[in-house]
Amino acid sequence: MQTNTLRTGLLVTAAILVAASIFLPLWGMTLVSVQYPEGLRMVVYPTKIVGDITELNLLNHYIGMAEIDEDFFVELDALPILFGAIAVMTAAAAFVRRWWASAVPLAAMTGTAIYGFWSMSRRLYQFGHDLDPNAAIKIEPFTPPMIGEHVIAQFGTYAYFSWGTILPAVAGGIVAYVLWRDLQEHRAAAPGRRELGLLRNPLGVEG
Amino acid sequence: MNKRTIGSIVVGVVAVVVVAWIATLGDRRPTVPGEQVMATADVQAAALRTYIKPGDLDEYYLFYSGGHSGQIFVAGVPSMRHIATIPVFTPYPGTGYGFDEETKAMLGGYTWGDVHHPALSKTNGDYDGRWLFVNDNANNRVARIDLRDFKTKQIIGPIPNTMGNHGSSMVTDNTEYALVATRFSVPVPQRYEPVEDYATKYKGAVTGIKIDPNSGEMSIGWQILTPPFNWDLGATGKGPSVDWAFWTSYNAERATGKLEITASQRDRDYVAVVNWRAAERAVREGRGRRISGVPVLDPAEVEGVMYLVPCAKSPHGVDVDPSGEYIICSGKLSPTVTIYSWEKLKKAIDAKAFSGHEDGIPVLDYDQVVVMEVPVGLGPLHTQFDGRGNAYTSLFVESAVVKWKLPPYAPGTDPESLVLQKIPVHFNIGHLVTAHGDTKNPRGDYLVAMNKLSKGRHLSVGPSIPESSQLIDIKTGDRMTMLYEAFTEPEPHFAQLVHRDVLKPIEFYPKEENRNPNAIWSPSEAKVVRNARTRTVEAWVYAIRTYFEPGRIQVQEGDTVIIHITNAEQQQDEIHGFGITEYDKNVVIDPGETKTVKFVADKYGVYPYYCTNFCSALHQEMQGYIEVVPRGMRLTMYDNGEGEMRFERREPALAMAGHEGH
Known part of the structure; x- marks a missing residue:
């Protein structure tokens, strides 16, 4: 009883964390310089990009950087769907007492994480390299760093991951833990009973 | 407590700390590159250096151009206190300027001007305290202020064949001429030609305004017609280069439309090198053609009056060092200042070392005239001097003043090693001025940074805000130290900083x-x-x-x-x-x-x-x-x-x- 309640609780919590992340910031960058002591901010959510985007675009146009425009990013359409699907899968896994049940959302999470990071590094590279050759100021192409403090031209920059990345990571940890436990349990069970036991009681209701 | 409870508490505490840390990430502010914080001792020292006790006088006059206010602002240094406003191109009820018949006639029906570059009259390359010349970028005029009574005495213009008199009103070493240059080329003489024909039918011009050595009366001396580049800043030579004047240009592309892009395509634009003595002589010999009543020289026909030198990139300021040997152009779109030596320029001119021509004007071979490109920083605009072998360049994009070492350099000198110090300014500096900074003998004690943005530096006065100026000590410890800041109405461009002993104003009209x-x-x-x-x-x-x-x-x-x-x-x-x-x-x-x-x-x-x-x-x-x-x-x-x-x-x-x- 206790074990199953814990499993359900963990997976439901993980599902909630992922679902909530749809509305939370994934990643942000803050830029400061002498003339922007208050800082310029860009914060990326799964669904939108907020912050001083107009000002950043105005500054970026001198070096011919493409405009940061929500419509440009297919990721902003894909991520909420992926996050939603993962949340549903995770919640469903809570009620499917199969040893592999948690592997499904975990695989989806891993896939989304790979897609997310690949996509992000691709975008950072793309924005720093696909510079308009006709721009007023020509600079060496560069890749804005994904994390930590750096200097880009006259700006000090600080990039960080936020709740929208961290909570799904925690959720991933939880799901991985549940999967590990399920696997332990599965192995502990007699080989002959493996399939049978779970088939007989697919929702894991004891009694 | 058992182990489990302790473990739970530890996990809980760690979790809270982690959550709190993550929550602060969005507010974390990275370090501002170059940011300097004044220590208490610095603040006290700066206060003592700038405080003028009631009844005491400042050491320097600071003549700020008033930009589109059409005025000159007079402040005292080191206190930075505004003392007076001299109306020039704009009526000013405070002194009744533009209301009486004499000044009304002088304004010629215009109600504003755009004052950019005040220039004090000089004798033998030093300020003589007689007049202050100022340009009007909008209506193509030059005015003379008499420093005996601080009043505008003459306005000449609109100067024919000139549009956007920006590269003005620097004066030659003995105040023979004040410079004028066209920023916006137009058809010459003024007529209608569609903008599509810009590259072929539009012309630029540089002009010498002749100044009577006794009365200061201005007249048009000579004019040189040029390709339709946008002439930007000017400077006059001194010492070995005394007979020459220099102007930077952008838009060597001869482009129209969105200039921020179209005029920024070439990696190098040009610096004009003009022999004003030769131009004067050519006009005297009748080699000028009268256009709109002005003697105009075609540099393709009159050999030896004008040469072009390539310079990176859309350069803004051109400044001549106190010796007159080095001509320094600030790259604006290139993070460098380019230094030419007069000796090399002269040699290239004499040897006709040309790399090409623009509308018949010889272009000097860059490699033969350049001394060094110094990597000073982002957005260099203007350079001033301290008389101790150092130059100070304003960096607009970086929002800083950079101090660097002037030539001569030992062979193989690393250009990076020439940059000595940077000090941030608030914010986005345009011009800077040092005491007697454009003369043969800079005083080398004060520098005023004139910044284009002042947001957040003063009590809020709503969206329409003043400009900021910052006083920097460049003498103590042979390094730059921030002293003070003040605010002016819109909008100072260049200024002149002159010691009070040079001026002898009257107290009233006898x-x-x-x-x-x-x-x-x-x-x-x-x-x-x-x-x-x-x-x-x-x-x-x-x-x-x-x-x-x-x-x-x-x-x-x-x-x-x-x-x-x-x-x-x-x-x-x-x-x-x-x-x-x-x-x-x-x-x-x-x-x-x-x-x-x-x-x-x-x-x-x-x-x-x-x-x-x-x-x-x-x-x-x-x-x-x-x-x-x-x-x-x-x-x-x-x-x-x-x-x-x-x-x-x-x-x-x-x-x-x-x-x-x-």
């Missing part, structure tokens, strides 16, 4: 120097004369503490009224104003000065005039009446049959009748 034929020096000379035939009333008004003589001026509705007011005071600061209610007139007359105001009395009734500039305890009583008698009604004041009223004496008893005992 009576014997007043050559105005309408000056009067006693109340008995005051009179009002009406010419019924021309319907003109002319009044000679005497002003002194604390009355105007006459105290009434009678005119017929529709009369033209001319009033000459003499301030008969011979005491500093006894300034009188003459404001006429509802007639939109205010002249301010300094002690010993005579001014004339003219208007048509087109509305009848009684309109008081009064002293607008507070003068004494009875200032409030200093008033009179203009009686505008309706058409058809008889005037009563002119009783001598000649249409003339003389005022033999003032009768205060009459004026005070019935008020005794109060």
